[in-house]
Amino acid sequence: MPLFFDINASNGVPVYEQVARQIVNAVASGGLAVGQMIPSVRETAKELAINPNTVARAYRSLQDEEILETVRGSGIAVAVAAKAKCKTLRGSVIRGRIADVIQDARQSQLSDDEIMKMLQAEMKRTNRSSNRSSNRSSNRPTNRPTKGKQ
Amino acid sequence: MSQEINNNTDPVVSITNLSKRYGNQTALDDISFTIPAGVVFALLGENGAGKSTSLKILLGLEKADSGSATVLGLDSKKRGIDIRSAVGYVPEAPALYGWMTVGEIGWFTAGFYGDGFQNEFERLTAEYELPLGQKIGKLSKGGRAKVSLALASAHKPPLLVMDEPTSGLDTLVRRKFLESMVDVSASGRTVLLSSHQIPEVERVADIVAIVNQGKLLVCDTLDNLKQTMEQWVVTLKDESSELPSTKSTIVLREGRGSRRQRLLVSDTTPECLWQLRDDPVVEEVLVHTPSLEEIFVGLMKSGKTLPASKRVSVDSPEVSS
Amino acid sequence: MSSTLIAHDSNPRSNVMWKRLLWKERRELTPVWMAIMLIGFFGLVMIAFQASSPEGKKEIVRTCLYSFTAILSATLAIVGFASESENETLGRLQNLPLHPRSVGGLKLVAGAIATLAGTLLLALLVPVLCSAFGFSLNPSQEPLPLLLLLVGSLLVYFIAAAIAMAYGSMGKSLFLVVALFLPFLFWLDSSHWHITEYLDGNFGFVLLIQLALGVVAGLISVVRLVPWVEGRGLNMRKVLGPAETTSSAGHLASVSASGAASGGAKIFWTCFFAARLLQVAFASLYAS
Known part of the structure; x- marks a missing residue:
């Protein structure tokens, strides 16, 4: 059962975090069902051609958050209470990204009003064009997300 | 010999103050690092930075001018043969006998390793989709690279050394190489590779050592x-x-x-x-x-x-x- | 020689190792060996058949026999050493868990055996076939020529191996190695054209000693050229220097010099060349 992750090792987000986030997103959207087995570290690492320790780290962090659980004798599965948690987590990830954008905007000497206006205008615009392809340039800002060291 | 191969806590490779010159050209300048067991360790540097030289010294194929190197606890200077029989090595430009078939070179090489070599080699060639009856001279560059990889890993070495494994290969073969590298690492074995393919190293490496003109600029985990x-x-x-x-x-x-x-x-x-x-x-x-x-x-x-x-x-x- | 080589490797699989290495040598040398033997065999018979007088037959077959065995040994050496170093497969062997000494030693011995076997076979079979055509040619009545033939073959083999090693490892093509070797082959061979004169004049032993000196010198050169010591690379450019590699006239000198920075080979080469000079001098005296 392949996971079809999209990994970019050089975009500034640690690879283990990318793996963890994508599992969280998959669980939140129902792509991974509660109780479903996920591929082993070795399988996932080989399939994505990424370092197995990185995959193990992602799995471990998700196990710590009780999104994944070890099923004795057969491997790792999505935990029972995972879906709600993942939705919350996804929310907080997106909140974090919005916070990054706000921080960048304030760095560029924009007032909060101006930021708000931009946000609303952007939402309107993407709403209109959502039938066509989503706006790529807004998905990939030239400045990568900051590291949250404030 | 196998009892000499140390347990997981000792470093698999240990290099101390290694220096090497060719005439008036410095290949290695006082390089030191250790590789713990079970990691993917990448030596990153441009061509001629001294990557191949350090790998050859580790395998006992070249002698260092000063400093010492041990692999699996064996001194590279004196125990080159034992190191080479324990370690798997994919050289930079694998020279294979063009007149041999894939099966023949496996059988030939099996003579130098343990009993399981032949079976594992045949399993690997099947996985890499290499027909055993094919003459090596008739294989593509990628095909020959796969043969070289199969030859290096068929004795299930605790350490797999790869010198520029993916340079000059097409995308699918590169991917296969990365997958095998990851698989070796996932089975708890150690991989040491030299490369100048930065994106690949970024994907697979635990530890990166950057060398330039024989000097070690940095050696650290990628995360750090x-x-x-x-x-x-x-x-x-x-x-x-x-x-x-x-x-x-x-x-x-x-x-x-x-x-x-x-x-x-x-x-x-x-x-x-x-x-x-x-x-x-x-x-x-x-x-x-x-x-x-x-x-x-x-x-x-x-x-x-x-x-x-x-x-x-x-x-x-x-x-x- | 091989027993000491085996003793060096304490690997329990060394028996299998040697068998596989020998298998490889055999597979590489057999086609060439067979081809030259066939050409030599029929060539010699043809030549003998065409010669006019019985004395002429004897003379021409004998000299041609020397030439063919020289070609055989030179080709075996070049195929064995130059092709492997040119294709860098010698490096592949070095990556295997065995001492470079073993690789080089086995190669040298295997080639030498093939050379001697071929020479012996030609020397013994050609007279048999000739007698079938109705003229007698029996070298076994003259033990010295057969000995000379074998030692001469070895000499050519070792020197060709040294040249092949040196130039092959520099990435030069096989054709270049052959081209560089040809003048030397002719020069060496020219003495054989007068061989009967020496034999009649009891100079055979001089020739034998001279050839033996050459064999030792050639052997030392090859031994010095093979990276016997672990960790010594095969790169001859380091030894010869780039200037040397282009001069074809000095090829032998450079090979012999580089083959032995030590005194051993130098002494033997000097003796060998001195003996050759003496021989030429004697020959001119003899002729006048």
């Missing part, structure tokens, strides 16, 4: 490297003002004397960043995590060496006897 280094793009209020000084170590500074300057910094603290952001001459500072390529380029251009982090440069433990 990315955590301790930041890229700052500083915009000054006007062109005439000087960049304020900072307590962080500036590895590389580009765009000197212009309004926008790019800095690669290490050992930085949030305070340093805020200090800079609060400085009256600074308009804004954008921060990102540098990619390995940006770190590599920064170190190459500046020629600076970074102190190794404590996690990697564990004091080399006693060589097991």
Whole structure:
């Protein structure tokens, strides 16, 4: 059962975090069902051609958050209470990204009003064009997300 | 011999103050590092940086002028044969007998290794979709590379050494190589590769050592490297003002004397960043995590060496006897 | 020689190792060996058949026999050493868990055996076939020529191997190795054209000693050229220097010089060349 992750090792987000986030997103959207087995570290690492320790780290962090659980004798599965948690987590990830954008905007000497206006205008615009392809340039800002060291 | 191969706590490879010259050309200049068991260790550097030379010294194929190297606890200077029979090695340009078939070269090489070699070789060639009856001379470059990989890993070595394994190969074969590398590592074995393919190294490596002109610029885990280094793009209020000084170590500074300057910094603290952001001459500072390529380029251009982090440069433990 | 080589490797699988290495040598040398033997065999018979007088037959077959065995040994050496170093497969062997000494030693011995076997076979079979055509040619009545033939073959083999090693490892093509070797082959061979005169004049032993000196010198050269010591690369450019590699006239000198920076080979080469000079001098005296 392949996971079809999209990994970019050089975009500034640690690879283990990318793996963890994508599992969280998959669980939140129902792509991974509660109780479903996920591929082993070795399988996932080989399939994505990424370092197995990185995959193990992602799995471990998700196990710590009780999104994944070890099923004795057969491997790792999505935990029972995972879906709600993942939705919350996804929310907080997106909140974090919005916070990054706000921080960048304030760095560029924009007032909060101006930021708000931009946000609303952007939402309107993407709403209109959502039938066509989503706006790529807004998905990939030239400045990568900051590291949250404030 | 197998009882000499040490357990998981000892480093698989340990290099101490290794130097090597060819005539008046310095290949290696006082290089030291250790490789713990179970990691993917990448030697990163441009062609002629000394990567191949260090691998050859480890395998006992070349002699160092000074310094020492041990592999699996065996001294490279004296135990080259034992090292080569334990370790798997994919050389940079694998020279194979063109007149042999895939099966024949497997059988020929099996004569030098343990009993399981032949079966594992046949399993691997089946996985790599190499027909055993095919003449090696008639295989593509990628096909020959796969044969070389199968030959190097069919005795299930605790350490797989690969010299520029993917250079010059097409995408699918490269992917296969990366997958096997990952698979070897996932089975708890150690991989040492030399490469100048930065994106690949960034995907698969635990520890990265960057070498330039025989010198070791940095040796650290990829995570540490990315955590301790930041890229700052500083915009000054006007062109005439000087960049304020900072307590962080500036590895590389580009765009000197212009309004926008790019800095690669290490050992930085949030305070340093805020200090800079609060400085009256600074308009804004954008921060990102540098990619390995940006770190590599920064170190190459500046020629600076970074102190190794404590996690990697564990004091080399006693060589097991 | 091979027993000491085996003793060096304490690997329990060394028996299998040797068998596989020998298998490889055999597969590489057999086609060449067979081809030259066939050409030599029929060539010699043809030549003998065409010669007019019985004395002429004897003379021409004998000299041609020397030439063919020289070609055989030179080709075996070049195929064995130059082709492997040119294709860098010698490096592949070095990556295997065995001492470079073993690789080089086995190669040298295997080639030498093939050379001697071929020479012996030609020397013994050609007279048999000739007698079938109705004229007698029996070298076994003259033990010295057969000995000379074998030692001469070895000499050519070792020297060709040294040249092949040196130039092959520099990435030069096989054709270049052959081209460089040809003048030397002719020069060496020219003495054989007068061989009967020497034999009649009891100079055979001089020739034998001279050839033996050459064999030792050639052997030392090859031994010095093979990277016997672990960790010594095969790169001859380091030894010869780039200037040397282009001069074809000095090829032998450079090979012999580089083959032995030590005194051993130098002494033997000097003796060998001195003996050759003496021989030429004697020959001119003899002729006048």
